[in-house]
Amino acid sequence: MASNSKTLRSPLQVARGLGSAKHGTEHWWSQRLTAIALVPLTVWFVFGVIRHLGADHAAFVAWMKSPFSAVMMILTAVVTFHHAQSGLQVVIEDYVHAEWQKMALIIGVKFLSFALAAACVLAVVKIFIGA
């Protein structure tokens, strides 16, 4: 098998197909994809926060009534929570070794992250379509 190969690695060391977890590089890739997306989103968010320091409710509502701002805020929240839960998953996998504690923490982090993201989306949508 692979007798003409230029590498000394045994073929058994190399993952076949998508590997034993059947996810391939999906987790790694989605972490990078969300990281790239968060570069412009973060810059937009920081400017937005600075412009609304100490703002009253009416000014904030007016900001979120703009379709562009509402879409950017929803993207910022959703992509941030997606990036956060995938990063926290890696941290938990690296430092928590008792199986049930690891699973409980990962499940907890993922449920909480997606719930909080949903709350952010609902909040922005409510302000956007509200009177």
Added chain:
Amino acid sequence: MANGSGRPLSPHLQVYKLPLTAVMSITHRITGVGLAVGTLLLVWWLVAAAAGPEAFARAQGFIGSFFGLLLMLGWSAALYYHLCNGIRHLVWDAGKSFELTDADRNNKVVLGATAVLTVLTWIVGLAVW
């Protein structure tokens, strides 16, 4: 520390002085976890705005308090660090800048950019507030 085998030991983290590159690596994780906790304030801010003027005024009041500003200072520094060092990670992912001289230089670039962006943000923020 001798273990009788004459073979080198792994660094003992209690006595081994971590190089700056290693400190910055673990700081990326620490700031990431800190920012994840910080998203709770983002949720409060948005949900309060959706709930109405009184709830929003409470959230804005907390953010403008001494403790709130202290949290914002920590989170803005953590955000810029994670952003700058994250871009550095993307450069590594592209297969570039693995030489020690690159690492030493980029340590300073990331720390400098974090400091400049944080200070600049607070100057602008306090000016428009």
